[in-house]
Amino acid sequence: MPSKEFHWPVRVYYEDTDSGGVVYYANYLKFMERARTEWLRALGFEQTALASEHGVIFVVRRTAIDYRQPARFNDELKVVSTVKHLGQCRVVFAQRIEGETARVAGETEVACVSLASFKPVKIPDTLMNKLEQHI
Numbered sequence: 201m202p203s204k205e206f207h208w209p210v211r212v213y214y215e216d217t218d219s220g221g222v223v224y225y226a227n228y229l230k231f232m233e234r235a236r237t238e239w240l241r242a243l244g245f246e247q248t249a250l251a252s253e254h255g256v257i258f259v260v261r262r263t264a265i266d267y268r269q270p271a272r273f274n275d276e277l278k279v280v281s282t283v284k285h286l287g288q289c290r291v292v293f294a295q296r297i298e299g300e301t302a303r304v305a306g307e308t309e310v311a312c313v314s315l316a317s318f319k320p321v322k323i324p325d326t327l328m329n330k331l332e333q334h335i
Contacts, residue, residue, distance in 0.1 A: 259310065288323065
């Protein structure tokens with residue numbers, strides 16, 4: 201059975217930090233986005249192929265994040281992602297970022313929309329079947 205969690209490593213670069221030497225708050229969302237993209241890639245789905253072959257893209261509908269402890273320059277982090285909820289047209293991901301001292305947790309809801317109309321559409325069956333294995 202496939203693992204319910206996907207782990208993606210991230211190193212904090214100087215450009216990721218603010219004037220206080222900690223990761224700028226919005227960059228955690230970028231780390232989470234990269235992990236979701238890499239998870240899809242690991243499942244065999246490129247977002248460009250989903251757009252060209254199925255005419256769909258995923259858009260962020262909602263996000264919430266709790267900053268518990270900051271990450272700093274050169275920290276090695278791990279983004280851990282799980283599927284919290286899977287609907288016909290949407291996926292809610294629970295994600296956390298862990299490091300030696302860093303602790304950040306968040307939730308992101310993405311909607312599957314038509315590339316042509318930007319209206320919600322059903323997640324392609326091939327992707328839905330893969331995601332169902334991770335609930």
